[in-house]
Amino acid sequence: MLDKKYDAKEKESKWLNYWQENKIYEFKPDEREVFSIDTPPPTVNGKIHIGHIFSYSQTEMIARYKRLRGYNIFYPFGFDDNGLPSERLVEKEQGKKAHEIGREEFSKLCYETTDKYEEEFQQLFSKMGVSTDWDIHYKTVSPSTIKISQTSFLDLASKGHCYHKESPALWCNECLTSIAQAELETKTIKTTFNYIKFKTVEDNEEFIIATTRPELLPAIVCVFVNPNDTAHNSLIGKTAHIPIIDVDVPIIADEKVDADKGTGVVMCCTFGDQTDIFWWKKYNLPLKYIFTDDGRIVDSVKNYGGLKIKEARKQIIEDLDQAGFVVKIEELEHEVQTHERCGKEVEYAVMKQWFIDIMNHKEDFLKIGNEINWYPEHMHNRYDEWVNNIAWDWCISRQRYFGVPFPVWYCKECGEPIFAKKEDLPVNPIVDKPSIEKCPNCHCSEFIPETDVMDTWATSSVTPLINMRYGEKDNYEKFLKPMSIRTNASEIIRTWDFYTIVKSFYHFGTRPWNNVMISGFVMADKGEKISKSKGNSNVEPIKLIEQYSADVIRYWAGSGRLGTDIVFSEETLLRGKKLINKIWNVSKFIEMHLQDYKDKEFKDFEYVDKWILGIFQDMEKGFIKYLDEYEVGLALNHLEKFFWNFCDNYIEIVKHRLYRPEEFGEIPRYSGQKTIYIILYKLLQDFSIFFPFITEEIYQELYHDAKSIHLTEIKPLDYNFDKEVKNGNDMVLIISEARGEKSNNNVSLKTPIKNLDLSLNADLKEAIELSKKDFKATLFIENLNIKDVKDGYSIDNIELNLESEKED
């Protein structure tokens, strides 16, 4: 028997254990079609917040849905413990920087720390009812993952999609590494806009450049104007003299110059910003790199060498001003790109880096984007926009410690890269030696290991390869190429989704998945995205689970439209709590009335039973349609609507028949039993997608025809009850109106109706005649009088028996 009250805490931990012990979510290849899910490995850098719960729950619901539709679910969970985010976490916990701790010790700490957090993450996701097979979970720095990531690198290098080149990259002189564009954060700062006087060497023509970064004067390699800028085109082709620094540089025309910005004359330094890099490449300009790695001016710069960047800025303005070169100084607020971790402004550094070719295959990436179904569809635009606008090849080198090492050494003599052999992977070039004795190029026998590690995206972009055990003997390529679906939030379309497509294209020439499902964001109250960096995630998932239960949190997570942002709302949680409570109560009611029930072939359903079965059948059709489009929220909404109708109307009607067979007859009672038996079973299945715990509890108590409700299969009903649905709905409207009459008279719903006069069309008359006993019992009708009308219906008279009320 079901308990009087549902104890979520006790039941959820009970079923969690049961699922684990019985390997309910185990993946084993068999004759069934595989549905595979490529779900994002969360970054192991602290805490899981409510936004993760939202997004992962929606994916999870798809896994459960597909499992109930008979698919063999391949749903591995991963952890992205590789790279800078983990390093930052360790540095924070240790209160020391990586280079202070030392490479080996630091890596050890990274492994220990990420293991600790992964354990926590795994527990949290398990508690949320994530139906993943933990036996096939992966980490992005495990030996097997490193092997696959390195294999991927070697494959791309051998195909010529990967190259090693000296090139500028984003550099943080606080954290001492190049960083990814994804790690940038824009920040508004107050600074000054300095108007500085320049002259041409040829004819002393004066012109003014406005700059926020005068300390870059020693790094100027060129001055640019727009070719169509009539105010300045007299400068084109001449030579500019840089004040104080005493250097001459050419003046060139380029259309990228915006004549309306600043004075319309731009100084190009190597490097102040991305445009400088663009021009540097385009015009093959010299390199004058004046910053040290830790943010000072290099010693070779006269007068300013050794100063910090900001000190130099101050000093050079003073010097310029004294020499009469400063025209004016304006206060300015502008956006600068900073490193999200330390908040320090980012610079550029030039060094040899590994790049993956993006620019030569943009068309192919767009083509693959077109082959994939995007849900919701408009997310495809974001992908296309990113691919169309991308301007650089993908730099995958990081001057850090905790990540996948490049399987590469360089010849000490000629610099030739020596790649590891695939069969030797994984390798750590710092520890391991290359398999060849001598450089094939110059026969030198000394090699220098590559000390950089790969960008974390370089590894997370091979999750499909990790999942299919790329390169292994007993791999899953057969059914994971392509995978069925990739799920993530919209912010990483440009990174995770894009890079995965890039790699899949280079490895296989095909798309990595057939479908992409993009979830929205969780917003805090004032339309603000919840994120760790903004510090507005004050709702702890683990506390919420304790307070409300996982099923209730899942209700919230599974509401709303796919791809649409959601506000964290306690009201929605409350609504879920009520729904779950109702499921429990109605199940208790049904259990009570199925005590003597034996399932057998039966077709002679009562009219009202046909009505509810028909509605259910229609509802489930829509429910399935929504889920096939990955609209979990709309599916739940649809199901919920039916469920309340079922409770408030159908159960209220059928209960009389169930309680009093002596009055209604055994067969009509059996019809009701059969109906609630069928519908509860199917309701539990449908709800199990969202509420895996409570539905399992009820299922095991009432049905248990399989090891778990999550291993059953949804088989849509196939009745033809259209007529009953239509007329039954009208009948419910009449019941509702009659109840309203009682409510308006402030009397109990049990108050008898002395006389009810109805005018009914033929169909509705037939419906009410056929369900007369149910109808009369539901409303406590003493006398029912029916008149015929051609169309529609009307309630002509309701006379309540108020006497009986008083007698009670």
Added chain:
RNA sequence: GGGCGUUUAGCUCAGUUGGUUAGAGCAUCUGCCUUACAAGCAGAGGGUCUGCGGUUCGAGUCCGUAAACGCCCACCA
């Protein structure tokens, strides 16, 4: 500045291909202890569907346009 999305009741949200009187929950109000459920049940009030223009017999829904908000990108001259 570019791309995309959102705007529906006081609040949080639904509203399939245009089609009666735009729906839920919360909140408010009125009743009801009804052999599952008071964490419940039956009702009531509450809307210029962001504004403007258009297509149509008919627009919350389609088209154009403006605004507000959000996300992503660009923006260091």
